[in-house]
Amino acid sequence: LASALASPSSALGAQAAMHGGASASAASRVSFLLLVNKQGQTRLASYYDWMPVDHRVQLEGEIVRRCITRPPESCQILEYRGYTIVYRRYASLFFIVGSVGGFHNELGILEFIHCLVETLDKHFESVCELDIMFNLDRAHIILDEMVSNGAVVNTNKTSIISSMELLEKAGKDASTSKG
Amino acid sequence: QLHRAAAPAASFGEPRIPAGVPGPRRAPDLRSARFSGVFRAPAMAAPQARGLHNFISEIRNTQNKDAEIKRVEKELAHIRQKFSSSDKLNSYHKKKYVWKLVYIFVLGYDVDFGHTEAVSLMTSPKYSEKIVGYAAVALMIHPGDDLMASVLTAIKQDLARPDDAAQSLALACVANIAATEAVVSSVAKDVQALLVNHGSHPAVKKKAALCLLRLFRANNSIIYHSEWADRMSSLLEQRHLGVTTSAMSLILGCASRSPADYDALVPYVIHNLHHLVVNRQACRQDYQYYNTPSPWLQVKLLKFLQLYPAPTDPTQQHSLNTALNRIINRTDASESVNKSNADHAVLFESVNLVIHQGTFGDEKLRHQALNLLGRFISVREPNIRYIGLQTMARMAQLEGNERIKKHEATVVVSLKDGDISVRRRALDLLFVMCDEENSARIVDELMSHLMVADSAIREEMVLKIAIVAEKYAKDLTWYVENILQLIKHAGDFVSDDIWHRLIQIVTNNKAVQAFAADKLLTALQAQHVHETLVKVGAYILGEFGFLIAEEAGKSGEDQFHVLMGHFPNIGHGTQSHILSAFVKIANLYEECRPLVMPIFQRYRASGDLEMQQRACEYSALPAFGEDVMEDVLREMPAFPTDRQSALEKRLQEQQEAPEEPPVSAGGGGGSTGWSTKKDAAAPASSAGPAVVKEVAPKPPSNLLDLDETATPPPAAAPGGEVVSIAAADIASMKAWFNSLVVGQQGPLYENQTVQVAVRHVYQGFQARIALYVRNKSGSPMQDLYVALPSERYLVLQTASAMPSSLPAGGNGQMQITGECMLPYEVAPECTISFAVGGTLHKYPLRLPTVATCFMEPLNLQAQDFMQKWEALQGPERERQVVFNSAKPIDSTLLAHIRTTLVPTGLRLGVVEGLDQTEFTLSAAATFRTGTMAPNPNNVNPPPRVSVGCLMRLEANPQGGAFRLTVRAVHGTVSEALKNVVKAQLF
Secondary structure, eight states, X not given: OXXXXXXXXXXXXXXXXXXXXXXXXXXXXXXXXXXXXXXXXXXXXXXSSOOOHHHHHHHHHHHHHHHHHSOTTSOSEEEETTEEEEEEEETTEEEEEEEESSOOOHHHHHHHHXXXXXXXXXXXXXXXXXXXXXXXXXXXXXHHHHEETTEEXXXXXXXXXXXXXXXXXXXXXXXXXXX | OTTSOOOOOTTOOSOSGGGGOOXXXXXXXXXXXXXXXXXXXXXXXOGGGHHHHHHHHHHHHOSSHHHHHHHHHHHHHHHHHHHHSSSOOOHHHHHHHHHHHHHHHHHTOOOOSOHHHHHHHHTOSSHHHHHHHHHHHHHHOOTTOTTXXXXXXXXXXXXXXXXXXXXXXXXXXXXXXXXXXXXXHHHHHHHHHHHHOTTSXXXXXXXXXXXXXXXXXXXXXXXXXXXXXXXXXXXXXXXXXXXXXXHHHHHHHHHHHOGGGGGGGHHHHHHHHHHHHTSGGGSOGGGEXXXXXXXXXXXXXXXXXXXXXXXXXXXXXXXXXXXXXXXXXXXXXXXXXHHHHHHHHHHHHHHHHHHHHGGGSOHXXXXXXXXXXXXXXXXXXXXXXXXXXXXXXXXXXXHOSTTTGGGHHHHHHHHTOSOHHHXXXXXXXXXXXXXXXXXXXXXXXXXXXXXXXXXXXXXXXXXXXXXXXXXXXXXXXXXXXXXXXXXXHHGGGOOHXXXXXXXXXXXXXXXXXXXXXXXXXXXXXXXXXOHHHHHHHHHHHXXXXXXXXXXXXXXXXXXXXXXXXHGGGSOHHHHHHHHHXXXXXXXXXXXXXXHHHHHHHHHTTOSSHHHHHHHHHHHHGGGGOHHHHHHHTXXXXXXXXXXXXXXXXXXXXHOSSOOOOOOXXXXXXXXXXXXXXXXXXXXXXXXXXXXXXXXXXXXXXXXXXXXXXXXXXXXXXXXXXXXXXXXXXXXXXXXXXXXXXXXXXXXEEEOSSEEEXXXXXXXXXXXXXXXXXXXXXXXXXXXXXXXXXXXXXXXXXXXXXXXXXXXXXOEEEEEEEEEEOSOOSSOOEEEEEEEETTEEEEEEEEOSOOGGGGEEEOOOOHHHHHHHHHHXXXXXXXXXXXXXXXXXXXXXXXXXXXXXXXXXXXXXXXXXXXOSSTTEEEEEEEEEEEEEOOOTTOOSSOOEEEEEEEEEEEEETXXXXXXXXXXXXXXXXXXXXXXXXXXHHO
């Protein structure tokens, strides 16, 4: 690391980043997505960077505490420990997205959350917290269809839901084979 | 088939959720009875999840955390028992237990077993089992897991399976697990094949693109950029928006590492953007979000374009500007908050692009974008305001604050917003907005806000005020007063760096010393003051108290009593500072000695080691005689000037005739062993012995550097005992390196232990470099060794070696000869290692032997230059970069570049008579290598390969930016020259 820092080429790299835009603009990506209720219980979590369990528990707790205590007229963006947090509240549930890198498009993330919620809603027909709890498998599959490696892959609700249909079918096969 | 679906959803009319929520900003869209209706029966769970369902219900019904832990532990024990029993579990149970483990893991419990079962589900031929296995593995497996090898085998099998669903699962899993070297090496080829294979299903391609990006981030070498640029353009040509969306993520990731390799994609990206924005029907209904054509794709396209300068081709220019114009001028406020957010996401990204293009883009658009920003920072909607402030701050960094200064009052309103996030952005913006003209007002504003600000933001505010106060101080008394105010109002948040810096500045500027001493004495007369103030006061009064001692009520004795008054209420660290101040006072004023000596006596037995040592040394000092006393208690020397900040430079320019120090100390006759200040006032050439040295705060590196992205110190080598380059030194190293590149000699590195300097001369392809090492430490330096790099492009040899040991304070040098053999970009790195007092030191340092060192100026006629310039077109040969100037672009700077920097420093011949104004400059040079060229005619001396290179530099004084274009037959030479020139001006 020291040698990299001492090298002029990396100095240029740093300058490029400072130059704004350039390399930093692309570095923005989602590091984790959480669905947490007001009591701080995690209902859905997907981390795109590995993090040990105890760190996750602590991080989730602190972020939720911060989101909950923010007055309703606040903006839905905050910075915490180097993460840019964008969150959206639906009744007692918080959808929280933490991004790393630079130059995020916060409004884009905000609406992606809503797109996710709409997709869940379309699949579960008026989704509620319990749907997600009891169908963690399906919620995860939907999420994986929409976010991959911290980037938005799919926002087409029809095609996302269709991937679920095969699971349903496979699930039925399995249960019949079980007898 | 899993992914066949995706038929155009004509019925996808009004989405259900937001139907009831137009109007207010952020409608809690799902409020109503949905999420709050906790007791509504959930959607029918799939049959195989029955056991899981029960378990989750039980967890939900636990009364408290303890009960939950108990229930989880019980379940874990149960599952563990099931998994370890010899009975073979059927598919239903296996899936159920693995899902339970996933659920427990998501709740935040460590799950250290069951991974084998998850992996075995992955390999199942049944999709319903496979999907469970993959979900569990993607979530739970960690990089060092023993099962990683089996996971990879399973993934590889599925990637090779002619089954879209299995391939998709495998790809999604790779995209989510940590990309270790093992992962990269085993699947990279398969993933690449799936992405470029024409037969791959779009859903597979989408996942493969993101997957490849993950692998690329872990290991850059898996993508040969030149090869992939083509493949990616074909991905962009696809009409499948889903594929384009994820391909754009991959392209962004690659292009940001190596923009030059992907500039051929710019036309495709512009085309796609134009298509989405202008021909809106091109976007299928199901990719529209509230009637906005795929906003996320638009954002990615716009981000990509921010890697490049504005297009010069008129068709592309028109196409892009039409799209930008449409976005910037036709984004209307919408009834739906979702529509409005999506549109503004695109709008902000367009504003970013327009700002990035700067004066090279469309002037009218730029004007409109700036107006929009001005409006955004005053709207009530907090998200828009937040991002508006953030964008404006970014703009200020790119092109100075001229256009945004008028918004100062608006920004100050946001500084008082109820929302901490908004306040932070406002603070950032105010900070970058500062200049000489408005800094006093802004500092006052920040200072008055500081008193009511909450603790979450105070620390940041204090640091920023300190930096601004220093950077823009018209006179130093203003700076001193502000820092003292900071200590008074937010003492807990004033870091050591800040008060160290204050002392450094006062010590180095005589004009402000008496003022500072006076201010501090007055401030310390209050009964309760912050401890930091006592520290600063003790130091300043100890050093400069004599400057005010003649005034009524400020005599040495008065100063002693003021400091003594705080003595009982402070910690040992500060008390130690006071002891040092006392010994200086005692040295100056005979009448104070009887006051001071008993205190030293008292603390000679102090439990605090530092106190004890100081008390002992100070009380023993008179016994050493007058000379020693004088030496020891001399004024502290000025801090090294290489630590100078912008502030000090400005000050020195202003104060052309520095005043003589007022040496009217009121010491009276120095008859005993104590010398008077007058005797000791001669500027000290060397620092006093160690006794007092320790009192001096360690000179911090320039405070302004603190604001730069903090670079973490290099990780300690195994064993943690090797000293290397400190993070704080990196800024100075960059500056030294850059000035060495254009100069013959100078420092390369310096810290408390060692100084390394270089002198270097070049002739053609040959180099002679002398490396000097000085041992600054107080102990001998052993095992000194300089490891030279062995590079094919630059052959370095030791002509005379470095001594292997240096005494304390000793110097050593080595001579190096070198020959440049090939074009290269990265300066060679040598490593200097040695041991001092048992500690190993190792410093990897780049030699300033950059490509321009081997340049020879080429004096071309204007006509010849243009002819060669035209002949060297093409992406392999040309490099272009637009960047901001480090200094304001004025005639002085331009003249310096034309007459000194380019011809002497960079060894390029300036072409005369070509450029009509001072704002453009053309130059040419020949890059020499020692590689033999073919010599069919046996010419003597044999010809060597050399590379001609041309450069044009265009300045934009209003925007404070340069555009640099370099052309050479060899792309590496262009790249190297571009980097060197930019480093000098950026």
